[in-house]
Amino acid sequence: MNKKILIKNGTLVTATDTFRADLLIEGEKVKAIAKEITEKTDQEIDATGCYVFPGGIDAHTHLDMPFMGTTSSDDFETGTLAALHGGTTSIIDFAFQSQGRSLKEALATWHEKARGKAVGDYGFHIVVTDFNENSCKEIKDLIQKEGITSFKTFMAYKGALMVDDKQMIGLMNECKKWGGFVTVHAENGDLADSMVQTNRAKGNLSPKFHALSRPEIVESEATGRAIDLAFSGNHPLYIVHMTCEAALNRVREATKRNQTVMVETCVQYLLLDDSLYDRPNFEGSKWVMSPPLRKKTDQEALWNGIAQNLIHTVATDHCPFCMVQKEAGINDFSKIPNGAPGIENRMELMFSEGVLKNRISLNQFVSLNCTAPAKIFGLYPEKGTLAVGGDADIVIFDPEKQHIHSKETHHMRCDYSSYEGWKVTGKVRTVLLRGTVAIDNGKAYIGKGFGKYLKRKSLSQKIEI
Numbered sequence: 001m002n003k004k005i006l007i008k009n010g011t012l013v014t015a016t017d018t019f020r021a022d023l024l025i026e027g028e029k030v031k032a033i034a035k036e037i038t039e040k041t042d043q044e045i046d047a048t049g050c051y052v053f054p055g056g057i058d059a060h061t062h063l064d065m066p067f068m069g070t071t072s073s074d075d076f077e078t079g080t081l082a083a084l085h086g087g088t089t090s091i092i093d094f095a096f097q098s099q100g101r102s103l104k105e106a107l108a109t110w111h112e113k114a115r116g117k118a119v120g121d122y123g124f125h126i127v128v129t130d131f132n133e134n135s136c137k138e139i140k141d142l143i144q145k146e147g148i149t150s151f152k153t154f155m156a157y158k159g160a161l162m163v164d165d166k167q168m169i170g171l172m173n174e175c176k177k178w179g180g181f182v183t184v185h186a187e188n189g190d191l192a193d194s195m196v197q198t199n200r201a202k203g204n205l206s207p208k209f210h211a212l213s214r215p216e217i218v219e220s221e222a223t224g225r226a227i228d229l230a231f232s233g234n235h236p237l238y239i240v241h242m243t244c245e246a247a248l249n250r251v252r253e254a255t256k257r258n259q260t261v262m263v264e265t266c267v268q269y270l271l272l273d274d275s276l277y278d279r280p281n282f283e284g285s286k287w288v289m290s291p292p293l294r295k296k297t298d299q300e301a302l303w304n305g306i307a308q309n310l311i312h313t314v315a316t317d318h319c320p321f322c323m324v325q326k327e328a329g330i331n332d333f334s335k336i337p338n339g340a341p342g343i344e345n346r347m348e349l350m351f352s353e354g355v356l357k358n359r360i361s362l363n364q365f366v367s368l369n370c371t372a373p374a375k376i377f378g379l380y381p382e383k384g385t386l387a388v389g390g391d392a393d394i395v396i397f398d399p400e401k402q403h404i405h406s407k408e409t410h411h412m413r414c415d416y417s418s419y420e421g422w423k424v425t426g427k428v429r430t431v432l433l434r435g436t437v438a439i440d441n442g443k444a445y446i447g448k449g450f451g452k453y454l455k456r457k458s459l460s461q462k463i464e465i
């Protein structure tokens with residue numbers, strides 16, 4: 001017999017509606033949503049005074065990822081558990097192809113990292129670093145059999161990850177045949193590398209020169225080029241971690257020729273700025289990531305981009321490294337592993353800084369964090385919304401509780417917080433994953449291996465986001 005749980009008296013929020021209702025769960029699924037449900041159940045959860053959101057989906061994470069001579073410090077167990085504490089029930093991580101090796105091998109390697117370890121649900125994008133005749137032949141099966149519908153390309157990190165335009169075009173063409181699409185890290189790798197070399201030659205070696213070597217033009221040029229390549233073949237395109245107004249303007253331009261580009265930003269680009277790189281004693285290294293943090297004016301531009309529906313999803317690009325790992329670049333910014341923690345912070349920050357500061361509505365909060373990523377990446381409507389028949393991935397959220405984000409209390413395996421000391425209003429109280437209470441008042445009730453691999457559906461028809 002499937003367990004029945006009743007969530008009573010909450011305010012349910014979807015990407016389109018906000019309404020008072022009870023929600024009945026049977027087994028892993030939502031069984032009913034109605035104004036008042038009186039059915040006798042195994043467990044009742046009182047959500048009076050709370051919002052009931054769909055579980056968050058973070059479509060951009062890097063767990064247990066070998067990168068720049070080290071490995072990101074959260075693995076699939078610690079990372080997905082931290083995500084759950086922050087209201088994110090599903091993630092989409094990146095399986096990296098090694099140059100000269102197959103895409104299927106990359107997928108097998110990442111399955112190995114996650115299987116039996118992940119606490120929350122997970123899917124994969126595949127990072128194509130070597131698009132050739134052989135990898136081209138793998139795309140169809142990956143989409144149709146393995147549930148991988150999105151393929152990431154890097155326009156930067158030459159020699160390790162970067163593909164050229166010809167490879168990108170080939171990949172876009174092949175993806176389109178089978179209902180997949182390309183996502184892109186848009187930075188001009190040659191331009192960035194040249195600026196890095198110039199700064200190193202001048203002896204400019206501290207963390208802030210990471211940002212100064214990757215100015216906006218590095219991102220906006222690559223963004224525009226990726227958009228043009230997609231336009232030339234009428235391909236869908238998803239741009240990851242957009243940071244700045246100049247790049248956003250390339251998207252805005254594209255709308256004039258009726259091109260739709262799917263755009264993700266990350267919570268750090270909405271809330272943090274490049275003054276952090278000036279912190280003394282190598283502290284700026286905490287925020288060394290690519291693209292780097294920008295100006296406050298760019299934050300405003302990104303919030304406006306959300307308001308104009310030019311930006312559709314908010315992710316984290318969670319890629320944590322402990323300080324001892326960051327210290328690989330203590331004498332040379334170009335050796336600082338790129339990335340920062342955030343998987344646990346996204347939902348609470350977006351509520352406190354977004355909803356409560358009137359930058360986004362409650363429904364936009366759900367759309368950006370849950371529904372749009374589910375639609376774009378083929379998880380909807382099982383995930384990303386509150387709907388009868390969908391997975392009972394649910395966040396009960398206390399909108400009034402104040403607390404402070406800190407490394408002392410977070411669950412990410414990282415010895416610093418990108419948001420140390422940030423006082424936020426609104427806290428995740430209870431999280432259910434597929435009908436099981438995963439987190440309640442800061443305590444975890446599920447563990448290693450509970451997370452399920454998510455085979456995703458292809459982008460076969462036009463989606464509304």
Ligand code: URP
Pocket residue numbers: 062185288289290291317319338339340
């Ligand atoms: O600095 C970053 N973003 N590290 C993770 C890899 C990537 O580019 O997404």
Ligand code: ZN
Pocket residue numbers: 185240241290291
């Ligand atoms: Zn990237």
Ligand code: ZN
Pocket residue numbers: 060061062317319
């Ligand atoms: Zn990333």
